[in-house]
Structure formats: structure tokens, C-alpha cells
Amino acid sequence: MINYVMLSAINYPALIQYLAEGTLTVLELFFLTILLSLPLGLLVARLRMSRYKVIQLPVKLYLLIMRGTPLMLQLVFFMFFPSMVLHIPVARLPVAVFSFTINYAAYFAEIYRGSIESIPAGQQEAAYVLGLSPMQTFMRITLPQVVKRIVPAIASESMTLVKDTALASVIGVAELFKNATSLKATYASVIPFAVAAVFYLIMNSAVALFYSRVEKKMDYYKG
Amino acid sequence: MKKGISLILAMLMAGSILISGCSASTRTTSADSTAADGTEGTTAAAADDSLAKVQKAGVLILGLDSAFPPMGFVDENNNIVGFDIDLAREVCSRMGVELKLQPIDWSSNILELNSGNIDCIWNGFTISDERKAEVNFSDPYMQNRQVVIVSGDSGITALSDLKGKTLCLQTGSSAADALAANADFKASLGDVVEVNDNVTAFMELDGKTSDALLMDEIVAAYYITQNKKDYVILDESLADEEYGVGFRLGDNTLRDEVNSQLKAMAADGTLKKISDTWFGKDVTVID
Numbered sequence: 001m002i003n004y005v006m007l008s009a010i011n012y013p014a015l016i017q018y019l020a021e022g023t024l025t026v027l028e029l030f031f032l033t034i035l036l037s038l039p040l041g042l043l044v045a046r047l048r049m050s051r052y053k054v055i056q057l058p059v060k061l062y063l064l065i066m067r068g069t070p071l072m073l074q075l076v077f078f079m080f081f082p083s084m085v086l087h088i089p090v091a092r093l094p095v096a097v098f099s100f101t102i103n104y105a106a107y108f109a110e111i112y113r114g115s116i117e118s119i120p121a122g123q124q125e126a127a128y129v130l131g132l133s134p135m136q137t138f139m140r141i142t143l144p145q146v147v148k149r150i151v152p153a154i155a156s157e158s159m160t161l162v163k164d165t166a167l168a169s170v171i172g173v174a175e176l177f178k179n180a181t182s183l184k185a186t187y188a189s190v191i192p193f194a195v196a197a198v199f200y201l202i203m204n205s206a207v208a209l210f211y212s213r214v215e216k217k218m219d220y221y222k223g
Numbered sequence: 224m225k226k227g228i229s230l231i232l233a234m235l236m237a238g239s240i241l242i243s244g245c246s247a248s249t250r251t252t253s254a255d256s257t258a259a260d261g262t263e264g265t266t267a268a269a270a271d272d273s274l275a276k277v278q279k280a281g282v283l284i285l286g287l288d289s290a291f292p293p294m295g296f297v298d299e300n301n302n303i304v305g306f307d308i309d310l311a312r313e314v315c316s317r318m319g320v321e322l323k324l325q326p327i328d329w330s331s332n333i334l335e336l337n338s339g340n341i342d343c344i345w346n347g348f349t350i351s352d353e354r355k356a357e358v359n360f361s362d363p364y365m366q367n368r369q370v371v372i373v374s375g376d377s378g379i380t381a382l383s384d385l386k387g388k389t390l391c392l393q394t395g396s397s398a399a400d401a402l403a404a405n406a407d408f409k410a411s412l413g414d415v416v417e418v419n420d421n422v423t424a425f426m427e428l429d430g431k432t433s434d435a436l437l438m439d440e441i442v443a444a445y446y447i448t449q450n451k452k453d454y455v456i457l458d459e460s461l462a463d464e465e466y467g468v469g470f471r472l473g474d475n476t477l478r479d480e481v482n483s484q485l486k487a488m489a490a491d492g493t494l495k496k497i498s499d500t501w502f503g504k505d506v507t508v509i510d
Contacts, residue, residue, distance in 0.1 A: 010299070011299035011300065014299055014300050014301050017301065018297070018301040076331065076334075079338075080331070080334050080335075080338050083338035083339055083340070084334070084337060084338050089339065092340075169328060170328045170330075170331065171328065171331075172325065172326060172327045172328060172331075172335070172340075174326065178326070179297075181290050181420070182289045182290045182296065182297040182326070183297060184290070184422055185289075185290030185291065185292060185296055185297075185420060185421070185422045186290075186292065186296050186297050186298065186299070188422055188425060188446060188449065188450045190426075
């Protein structure tokens with residue numbers, strides 16, 4: 001008869017600590033990605049709207065691939081392609097940040113572009129007549145309006161990003177979902193998942209609150 | 224102008240993070256590149272410095288699915304423990320290197336091995352002919368069977384009773400291979416459900432969304448005992464298997480070293496001691 005090493009009932013303090021460690025990794029991934037992909041997305045949007053096909057077409061291809069293939073696939077690709085084909089060693093967290101960044105930059109780029117193109121062309125003409133340079137027009141006139149308009153969309157994407165960090169587990173990043181999965185196996189219980197859900201909810205509540213504050217601050221004029 | 228600079232800065236930051244990550248990861252060796260193509264019969268004779276590299280680095284990186292009790296899992300104090308972990312620790316201390324545990328996604332195990340992120344796969348890794356083509360196995364250290372688990376009250380006592388029923392197993396596991404090898408049995412089933420891990424499989428049985436499970440006997444028996452479930456392991460097994468440690472193709476010196484350490488542990492009784500701790504009896508097969 002096999003006698004196994006028995007585990008006691010769920011050790012909640014250790015469980016919460018383990019999941020909190022995973023949450024820290026989620027926050028790391030989240031903040032780095034947002035910080036990098038928001039500016040990158042703006043750049044990509046600008047390139048996408050370029051007059052020159054030689055710039056526009058590669059950018060369109062990039063947008064298609066990033067939005068058209070699963071993020072999980074992209075993570076696995078960037079994790080293993082460099083080391084196996086190019087023989088360049090890569091580390092897990094940077095690869096995850098990189099992959100998330102270029103993926104989310106694509107989505108942000110389209111959000112930016114949609115909003116920029118919706119600004120009435122009459123404003124550009126008026127600015128030109130008043131002697132403003134294209135760069136001044138964009139920075140002082142167009143961009144503030146764009147930022148105000150895209151806040152809800154960016155908020156949604158941000159909340160999606162918090163949840164998408166779970167995908168980093170496929171390249172072995174010890175984030176919240178992976179830790180919860182390990183504990184699920186240890187205790188053969190879904191309680192770790194329930195606690196993980198609470199952590200995700202807390203994070204996303206903070207995100208939602210932040211963006212609603214931003215929206216209120218931008219509400220100094222209508223439209 | 225300001226926007227342009229800030230955007231270039233952003234891209235530089237992205238690039239620098241990736242590059243700093245590259246320099247932080249010193250484990251990948253260029254000798255692995257011969258094995259990284261995944262083809263058999265790699266020119267191992269050329270540069271098999273696998274053991275030397277590990278000794279120089281002073282650390283052996285073990286890749287595991289940290290959700291696989293009792294072979295490798297997280298205990299209630301958040302430490303990764305398990306039968307395989309204890310074996311590996313002992314082998315490493317005898318080799319004079321440190322053991323580093325690297326949890327990975329099990330479905331990418333061979334990929335992680337070939338990319339150099341881990342040096343070995345040691346996690347109830349079943350030896351099979353298909354895997355032998357891609358992985359350099361150590362000598363078998365433990366025996367195992369692929370068994371079917373059913374609910375105590377289901378009335379199923381033999382494989383033939385599972386006609387038309389739903390069977391659940393872990394994706395990419397040797398259970399899946401065992402099922403594929405038993406084509407008649409597989410054809411008799413109503414449905415086969417693949418899940419990510421064995422605990423999810425047990426949940427399928429709990430929730431009665433599956434009628435039976437197929438998995439390693441060692442794992443099944445552990446769960447049933449640990450969680451005091453009313454489950455039954457059928458006597459008829461689908462496959463007899465052996466566990467081994469997986470190394471990269473061509474890493475023969477490393478493999479041979481681990482083999483000789485395991486043999487030494489068998490000879491002086493350490494292996495039996497570890498086995499007794501985890502299973503109450505000696506389940507190892509190294510002599």
C-alpha cells in the first residue's frame with residue numbers, strides 16, 4: 001500500500017502571499033507594457049497615415065499580423081525563435097514585455113488613427129491659415145482632442161491587458177494565473193482561482209477608477 | 224520635434240529592455256545549437272561539453288511543470304517540492320552543482336530544452352519512442368502505468384465498459400500517446416476530452432462531465448489518497464511506462480553523469496530512502 005506525504009488543508013497566508021507575488025509580476029508586465037506601447041502606438045498610427053506607400057504598407061502588414069494572430073502564439077514565437085533559429089539567448093520577462101508591447105501598440109495605433117481621422121479637417125485648414133505649422137497643429141489642436149476621445153477605448157484595452165498577462169504563463173513567467181494553477185494542483189481545489197479572481201478584480205477596479213478620473217479631468221469642455 | 228524624440232526614446236527603451244534581458248540570460252550555450260535543430264543523430268562528437276558547461280556554470284537548470292504532484296509541485300509553504308525534486312537535489316549535491324528549478328509550460332517542454340533555457344526535463348517524464356527522437360533520456364528510474372480512473376459509483380470495472388463514454392486526459396501527455404496506441408479502445412469511446420492538467424481532469428470527473436480519466440497511475444493514486452476521493456483505478460492498464468530524465472540530443476556527458484549518480488544513489492540506499500518518504504515503498508528501478 002502506498003502511503004503518500006499528506007498535505008494539510010489550505011495554508012491561506014502562504015496562498016495569498018504566493019498569489020500576491022504573482023500579482024506583482026502582473027503589475028510589472030502591465031506598467032512596462034502600457035508605458036512603452038502608448039507612445040509606440042502613436043508612432044505607428046502616424047506611420048500608418050503616411051502618404052508614402054513604402055511606409056504605409058509594411059505598417060499595415062505589421063498591424064495585420066499583430067491583431068490577426070493570437071497573442072499566445074506571438075509570445076511563444078518571440079520566446080523560442082531567437083534562441084532556436086538565431087541562437088540569441090532571451091530572458092522570459094523582457095520577451096513578455098516586448099511581445100505585449102508590440103501587440104498592444106497595434107491596437108492602440110488603430111484607436112489613435114480612428115480618433116485622429118475623426119477630427120474635422122476644417123480645423124487643420126483654419127490652423128494653416130492662422131500660420132501654425134503641421135507639428136504645432138497636431139500637438140496643440142488635434143492631439144488634445146484625440147486624447148479626450150480615446151480614453152474609454154484605452155481604458156478597455158488596459159483592462160484587457162491586465163487579464164492578458166495570464167498568457168505570459170505559456171513562456172514560463174510566474175504570474176498570477178500560473179501561480180494559481182500550481183496551487184490548484186497542490187490542493188485539488190478551485191479556491192486559488194477564486195482568490196486570483198479577486199486580485200484581478202482589484203487591479204482592474206483601480207484601472208477603471210484611474211481612467212474615469214482622467215475622463216473627468218478632461219471634461220473641461222464638451223465635445 | 225518633442226514628440227519625435229519621445230517616440231524614439233520609447234522604442235529605445237523597448238529595445239534596451241530586450242537586450243538587457245539577453246545579457247542577463249547567460250545559460251544558453253552555443254553547443255546547443257547543434258541539437259537545437261531538433262534532428263536526430265546530431266554531430267554530438269563535435270562538442271559535447273554539456274557536463275563541463277554545467278560544472279562551469281555551477282548550476283543545473285531543471286525544467287518542470289510545477290503543477291504535477293507528487294513528482295514536482297508547490298507545497299503549502301510555496302516551495303517547489305516533489306519526488307523528482309528530491310532526486311534531483313541529491314544528484315546535484317553529489318555533482319557539486321546547484322539545482323535551479325525552472326517552472327515551464329509543459330507543452331513547450333522540448334522547446335525549452337532545445338532553446339537552452341533548461342538543461343533537463345525531470346518531472347515524471349515518460350520515455351517513449353517518439354520522444355526518444357527528440358530527447359536524450361537517462362536510464363529509467365521509475366515504473367508507471369497509464370491507468371483509467373472512474374467514479375466509485377459508476378459501475379465501470381473494465382475497459383470494455385467504457386464503450387461510448389467520455390474519456391478525459393491531459394493534452395500532450397503520455398496518456399494521449401497511450402490512447403493513440405490503443406486504437407480499438409480509442410475507437411470504442413464516445414468522446415475524448417483533452418485538458419491542460421490532471422487536476423482539471425479530476426474536476427471533470429467530479430462534475431461528471433467526463434466518465435473516465437486516463438493518466439499516470441502514480442499521479443492518480445496520489446490524488447485519490449490525498450483528497451480522499453471515491454474513485455477507482457481499473458485493473459486493466461493501457462500502457463506500461465518508465466520515467467526518465469530528458470536531456471538535449473548530444474548532451475551525452477551530462478546524461479551519463481546523472482546516470483552514474485543515480486546508480487550510486489541506488490547502491491547506497493539513498494534512492495530507496497527518498498522513495499520511501501514519498502511513496503512508502505521503493506518504486507525505483509535502477510540497479
